[in-house]
Amino acid sequence: MVDHVLALAATWTAWDGHPVPADDRIYTPHKAIRRVADHMVDHLAEMEARLVGEETQPDHWHASATTTEADLAPFTEADLDEARSRLARLARIWANRLDALTPDQLDRSPGTGWTFRQLAFHLEGSAYYADSVGDLAADGASASRPDRTPKP
Secondary structure, three states: OHHHHHHHHOOHHHOOOOOEEEOOEEEOHHHHHHHHHHHHHHHHHHHHHHHOOOOOOOOOOOHHHOOOOHHHOOOOHHHHHHHHHHHHHHHHHHHHHHHHOOHHHHHOOOOOOOOHHHHHHHHHHHHHHHHHHOOOOOOOOOOOOOOOOOOO
């Protein structure tokens, strides 16, 4: 999922500054990266809490319902470098944590909620945010074109 997101993000320096409508929300390159990272952090915190027998903390993020001023900023090469570092590190943390678990821990995870294996597969859905912005180099199309819709 992270490789897919970063491959799309590599095209986002061409973004024209117009948010992209998808379903009942709007997306921008920064918002897509923020949502992918937040989703990974949220479920990582859930897994870590459950592993040590703590209650999970509810998140108070506004998620994709909110588009911040920072989300509307141009997406530069420096932003792409930051996204690569941030998401690659989060993916490595996830891989290390999952690799340290036994198959039984993956499938019979403590606490309530999805198993840790299900959580990991659930994170694949975070690609939706990047797919909403799309590949801006694919055909030279602007992200603001109304026919740009994410693939499920």
